[in-house]
Amino acid sequence: MVNAEATTERRSRDRAPAAHAEGLGAAKLNPFGDLHTLQHLSARFARALRGVFEPLLRQEVRAWAEPLVVQRFADYRSERGDALTGWMPFGMVPAAAGAQALCVLDGRFVLEMLDLFFGGTGAAPAELPAEFSPAAEALAGRIGAVLATPLRAAWEPLTRIEFSPGRCESSAAMLPIDGDDAMIVTRFGIAAGDGSPVFLDILYPVVGLKPHGATLTGKVLDKAEADPAWRTALTRSVMNVRFPVRSVLAEPVVPLSLLVNLKPGDVIPISIGGDVPVMVGRDRLGTGTVGTSNGFAAVRLTAIAQIDDEGLSA
Known part of the structure; x- marks a missing residue:
């Protein structure tokens, strides 16, 4: 079953927070200093993972960062x-030097979801293959495409980054990433029912986040409701947007023979x-009656049209 008790340990190292992990050489690898802001964004992304994996696993899941x-x-x-792993690069726009993020999927987890997709019980082979089948690659690609939307939304309060998934590889050697590249590793736990969790990793290249260094070291505002002062200022700004209003008094239809023979002084x-x-x-605002007001031509509104859910289009 998916997320059943694991037969192998997925990670033996105790993962300490990067901001306090002196043994990782943070002064050299991490130019941003405090990474609590990115941890906060990871928590936002974790909340969206339920909507990604519950339809695939067909049961409720717990997700955390x-x-x-x-x-x-x-x-x-x-x-x-050397266990089977899905390595999926994610294009980042904008990013420095064309750097890419990386989504890392547990191979057994992918095969379990593939079995569920084809109506099975969510079982994976006891001995994992050396690489993914075309069907497994297609499923991994589908997961990556779905993950791109909540990943972009998670970053939205901080900065706008577009994520586009690439081809899922079974070997990390196929990736355009050098072994010495510094990576920020964000890990997400996913557990269904009472089963043991599996983990999804999103890796960000340090060089790719350098254009966003100023915002990464700032504060992230994360509230269920928008800030009242910001909402009020936005409303006032929107209310000052100007729209051209016009009235169509007449739309006569004449033959081409009349148009080509028109000359100054003719009357239509x-x-x-x-x-x-x-x-x-x-868009039609409504209808009105033509008249005058204070010596100027005017239209008195007699009816307002029903505006659809999309509102007026500029």
Whole structure:
């Protein structure tokens, strides 16, 4: 069954928070200093993982963020060992020097979800294969595509980064990442029922986050409701947006023969009905009656059109 009791230990090292892990060489690997802000973003992303994996696992899951660490990619690969693993690069826009994030999927977990997808019980082979089948690669790609949206949303309060998943590889050697590259490792636990958790890792290259260094060291505002002062200021700004309002008094239809023979002084007859349309941009605001007000031509609104859920389009 998916998330049944694990037969092998997935990680033996005690993962200390990066901000206090002196043994990781934080002064050299981590130029950002305090990474509590990124830990906060990871917690936001963890809350969205239930909606990603519950449809795949067909049961409720628990998801949480583990303390993050900063380490060289070669050390990370060594810790994972030779077990089947899905390595999926995520393009980041904007990012420095074309750097990519990396989503790391537990191979057994992918095969369990694949068995569930095809109507099985969520069982994986006792002995894992050396690489993924085309079906497993397709499922991993589907997971990556779904993860991109909540990952982008998790970063939204801090900065706008677009994530685009690439091809899932069974071997880390196929990745365009050097072993000496410094990576920020964010880990997420996923557990279904009372079973043991599996872990999903998102790795961010330190060089790729350098354009966002100023915001990474700032504060993140994370509230269920928007800040009242910000909402009030936004409302006032929106209320000052100007829209062109026009009224169509007449739209006569004439043959081409009349148009080509028109000359100054000719008259095109029009007829104005009782109500004329009043437009805002390309949308009908309502109808009104043509008249005068304070010596100027004017339209008195007699009816307001029903506005659909999308509202007026500029």
